[in-house]
Amino acid sequence: AQKITQTQPGMFVQEKEAVxxxxxxxxxxxxxxxxxxxxxSSGEMIFLIYQGSYDQQNATEGRYSLNFQKARKSAxxxxxxxxxxxxxMYFCAMRANSGGYQKVTFxxxxxxxxxx
Amino acid sequence: xxxxxxxxxxxxxxxxQEARLRCSPMKGHSHVxxxxxxxxxxxxxxxxxxxxxxxxxxxxxxxRFSAEFPKEGPSILRIQQVVRGDSAAYFCASSPGGGRDTxxxxxxxxxxxx
Numbered sequence: 001a002q003k004i005t006q007t008q009p010g011m012f013v014q015e016k017e018a019v020x021x022x023x024x025x026x027x028x029x030x031x032x033x034x035x036x037x038x039x040x041s042s043g044e045m046i047f048l049i050y051q052g053s054y055d056q057q058n059a060t061e062g063r064y065s066l067n068f069q070k071a072r073k074s075a076x077x078x079x080x081x082x083x084x085x086x087x088x089m090y091f092c093a094m095r096a097n098s099g100g101y102q103k104v105t106f107x108x109x110x111x112x113x114x115x116x
Numbered sequence: 117x118x119x120x121x122x123x124x125x126x127x128x129x130x131x132x133q134e135a136r137l138r139c140s141p142m143k144g145h146s147h148v149x150x151x152x153x154x155x156x157x158x159x160x161x162x163x164x165x166x167x168x169x170x171x172x173x174x175x176x177x178x179x180r181f182s183a184e185f186p187k188e189g190p191s192i193l194r195i196q197q198v199v200r201g202d203s204a205a206y207f208c209a210s211s212p213g214g215g216r217d218t219x220x221x222x223x224x225x226x227x228x229x230x
Binding site for chain 1: 158164224
């Protein structure tokens, strides 16, 4: 069974500082993908970054980077130079094989608040 | 290039009524997924559909809920005889294929049952 764990219900960060949001996962599928989505107060789900299990390098997208540690089964999101607009819920998700196709499982989310 | 479209964005129903949620996938996407987000929780998978086929409905409640993705037109999530516990945000996502493709989400439909 697939499982995603986000242990930080809420985080605060000072504007312009970096912040790390934790995510650990569990799967028996050797080929899987890890995602982070942002959900602002308006409610939509915004895709941020993707890491494949066989990717050699950590994924980066602008101010977002994914600290992928395969042996520890962790996929932490690092946001550099935080901005007020980064205040939102952040969800870690994993796509792995389940029942013959790739199924996506979400964590419960971390609420990030950026302080001016 | 329009993203995933969902309508309505907000839907209010009284207990016992029917709710119909629509999802138009991104252009070129033939795979649709529905998720439900209860207040203060993450997204939970409900159903995965391709055109005219339900691939996996393991996350869908056995009663009152149904989904379809016809050959023409949007995907529909239908909830009959709604109850207060159905109040949630319902998200649709689409992908070009069902394999390792990223799922892109619509803005969601917020259902409130009075």
